[in-house]
Amino acid sequence: MAVQHRTATVPSCHDDSTGASAPSGSPVVALAGAPNVGKSTLFNALTGARRTMGNWPGTTVEVGRGVWRPGAAYDLVDLPGAYSLDPVSPDEALTRALILDPPARERPDAVIVAVDAAHLARSLYLVAQLREHELRVVVALTMIDIAARRGMSIDTAVLQDAIGVPVVAVDPRRRTGLDELATRVSEVLAAPAPLARGHASAGLAPLPTDVAGTDADLGRIDDLDLVDERFAWVDAAAHLAVARSAQTRQSWSDRIDRAVLSRLGGPLIFAAVMWAVFQVTTTVAAPLQDALDSLFTGPVSSGALALLGALRLDHPIVSGLLVDGIIAGVGMLLTFVPLMALMFLLLALLEDSGYLARAAVVADRSMRAIGLPGRAFLPLIVGFGCNVPAISATRVLGGARQRVLTALLVPFTSCTARLTVYVLLATTFFDSYAGTVVFAMYLLSIVLVVGVGWGLRATLWRSMLAEPLLLDLPPYQRPTLRVMGSVTWVRLQGFLRTAGGIVVATVAIVWLLQATPVRGEYDFGSAPVSDSAYAVVAGAVAPAFAPAGFGRWEATGALVTGFVAKEAVISSWAQTYAALDESGAADEIRLGEAIRRDFEDSSGGHGNAAVLAFMAFLLAYTPCVATLAAQRREIGLRWAVFGVAVQLAVAWTLAVLVFQVGRLIG
Amino acid sequence: MPLIDWPLGEPAVLAAAGPALTGSISRLGLRAGMSLTPMMRTPGRGLVVAAGELRLALDRATAAHVQVHAARRSPGPEAAVQTAGHAGER
Incomplete structure (x- = not known):
């Protein structure tokens, strides 16, 4: 049978656009x-x-x-x-x-x-x-x-x-x-x-x-x-x-459900399982991520530079594009692999065992407050570890609308990458109250998830009726490694294929902006950040943040870099303020002093209010380009772009509100 | 009587479901006349229901919209059990 071309409106099984398929003409x-x-x-x-x-x-x-x-x-x-x-x-x-x-x-x-x-x-x-x-x-x-x-x-x-x-x-x-x-x-x-x-x-x-x-x-x-x-x-x-057989006895699945779905034990078991998922996706994956990051920023980058030197290709444009653009982008993507693999493996374990359906039942009532079914709890919990696997975890939701809504809410869960910035700013500005400030950011994150969820339900999703919980509970079964492994591998491949391009491209664009001099007599790749196209772009958007108390390019530049990855915010500041120690890492004391000076200056002496506003903005705007790529994969480009718009609107409004109220109080 | 009010462990016969639920219920293989047994209450005050080999979780509102009646329908207590459908695969 001949392979047919897909029409615009009617998909066909004979469409070969999804990739691997048998030779043309195969049944x-x-x-x-x-x-x-x-x-x-x-x-x-x-x-x-x-x-x-x-x-x-x-x-x-x-x-x-x-x-x-x-x-x-x-x-x-x-x-x-x-x-x-x-x-x-x-x-x-x-x-x-x-x-x-x-x-x-x-x-x-x-x-x-x-x-x-x-x-x-x-x-x-x-x-x-x-x-x-x-x-x-x-x-x-x-x-x-x-x-x-x-x-x-x-x-x-x-x-x-x-x-x-x-x-x-x-x-x-x-x-x-x-x-x-x-x-x-x-x-x-x-x-x-x-x-x-x-x-x-x-x-x-x-x-x-x-x-x-x-x-x-x-x-x-x-x-x-x-x-x-x-x-x-x-x-x-x-x-x-x-x-x-004539006799039907209570199955062992029923006996397990007596505990797992009981009114007291059910929530406790659910909390324990969610805690375990959160722990594994954050603590177990973290050292692997660090090791991969060190590998790419260390041996791989220096090896590539040495190779370029040996080949006499060590021009700043070539070495910059290769090391700071492509290798940094691919390296960043690959650091997510352990995290994503663990997340997908845990998802497969929960699905294959039959527990995920029970978790949905236990969490159903609380999630209904924002119009989501119980299954939405899992991605939102995972989001506090890392938003990227959390977006992928929205596939546990059956309905497309619930999936879109949950994927739009996940970025408001405060991932661990944001924590490093909170800690630096909170210790710099709030000293002994630093812990309270960081805790408040997590509370704010929960408020944002509930508030934005409620807001979207009350506006765009007004017609979305509360979905009745009518869930088939599959019998429990022992998960098999082969099934879990193959499901994990298929999902991981999908993530890498879809997210790879956007992550590498964005990292390369930021590098290009930083390497392009726009002031002074500098060669490409040798200008200080303050004289680069990056500073010009950051400076162009800075006035928009004046009402939030941080309308300077140094602050907005960090936010531009933070769009790529929140981990890059501190290193961006370190480069901007030239606050690097002998090993090339950020000198946090010098960095803190420089940041404090700038925030005090840009806010007219209300540095604490301005930094709180900055932290609120950092919490609410797009977490990273990898999250955006994952959103594009799971809910499509249009919804991903809509999500960015919502995040920016909420983040800006919140930041202005925090600064203006803080200025009045303080 | 609404399914949510039916005593746990007591078999009932599915009579009808609210209009919004009919499609969802029939997709799962349930239809009027089938035997249901509420097995336990869930943390959200919903129900887990057995229908033959099938186990279904329903939230409280959904269970309130499902109407059931007793499997034994009088004339008298000795009347034969009349089950209009079947529970699962017998």
Whole structure:
């Protein structure tokens, strides 16, 4: 089948824009199924996790794509989880759009439906709908082990006869049943696509004349009757195929839930889990980040300079671009790798074990105050460690609108990078009250999350109704390293691919501004910062901060650098004030004196109020370019830019308010 | 009676859900006539409900919009149990 080009409005499974795909003309096999049925695990097992991710136009829903080579190569497309083809979420809408909306020749050549053996009736509804179209369908029956533990056994031969499509029992976690699945897919691909089928309630597989026919014919049938007919068909199939022991005992999942969801123990366990996530993402990753940072600023940079010297290419432009632009940018990106890997691993652990759904239940009530479901708690907690993985963690949220809102709130959580600046300024200006001031910044961070969340809900998201909590609690299971590892790797690849360009480009631009002299007789790369284009840019925006008490280029320049990374604020000041010690690091005493002098000067003697305003601005504006890149990946460029605008507006307003009130008081 | 008021551990039969909930509930495989058993209260004063092998968490407001009735419907206490649907896969 020829590869078709995507139209502007209708995505197609034959679109190869998401990256890895089988050779042109390979059959396209879509993998569909409800959430939590092991669909993605099956996808990874079939493709060896050689998966690429892509955002489809107009959505933030991810579609995985990979090559499945059981013999012939198949282009395997992992569709978003969907209970049915009657969409009530962006995920389901995309699944429907990819399977049914394109012209027949652009539809997938076959659809594998992952069906949960432990919840057979619920999973078969999607099969019932797919059979109503001219599609080749194969059922991959998952969760057989869980069904067996519950005293249920499914006769796959009976089920196959009942529903009229091939049924294969698979265990993607242990890689069993995959060969047979390949055989069945190969068989259906070799045969013509079956005609659309209806749902004779007793005999099941036969095609009743009043339902059979084209899609247009089906469209004439009353919707409610059709729904009832599907359910009757599903019930009958499940009744025939499932045998179960008479006794149903309380499962061990239920027993665990007695503790994990109890009114007293639930919040305590939740707090402990969140604390552990926070600790791991901050304390365990920090030394690894430092080591990578030292590696890039030390041996890698000096090695590159030595190499340029040996090649006689050590011109300031070349060495500056390579070392201060590209190596610094790539180095900064790579310092996030341990943090992101740990975050993704923990997410995979929580998801794979089944705890994440319980955490959502426990946190649901408190998060409703700002109109978010309980699952939003996790990214917001993680944000206090680092905003970048927190933005990625918003993917635990099912609804696109909740995901966008949470991703817009995460930057207001005060990450550890901002802490270093708070500490320097608080100890410089507030001496014995420094600890209180730093603590107040964290309180302010929480107030901002709640306040901005409430404000966005009351304005832009006014029509967003509180989403009812109606959550399927999957049974607990022992997480497998292979599944967690492959999920982590896929997500990490996605982050690096999307964030890499923007981070490296921004670091290079800041370097270029700092290296370009605009005053005096300096060569490129040798001018002091005060005579560089960077100082001119910072000076141009400085008047806007006069009402906040820090309208000088030295302060706003640090904010410009802080847009790249908050870690760079102090080093930027150190360069600006030439306050470096013998090793080249910032001399904090000299630096503090210079900063105090400037803040006192720019605020008309209200230095304390001005520095508090500066800290408030630092808390509320864009955390770093890596966060922006992560936002672009998760919620799209438009929302990311909107987020920057909101952050700047809130930050400026807050800073002016703090300074003006502080000036009156002090 | 609203599901939120149904005694824990006592099976009930799903009668109806509020209009806004009907779609969400049927997506999860629940429909009128199925048997539900409230299992425990959650920290947010919602419910965990068993429907066959399915375990569902509902917040308090949602559970208040789901109507259930007793599995035994009189004429008398000895009347046969009438279950209009089925609970999960039997």
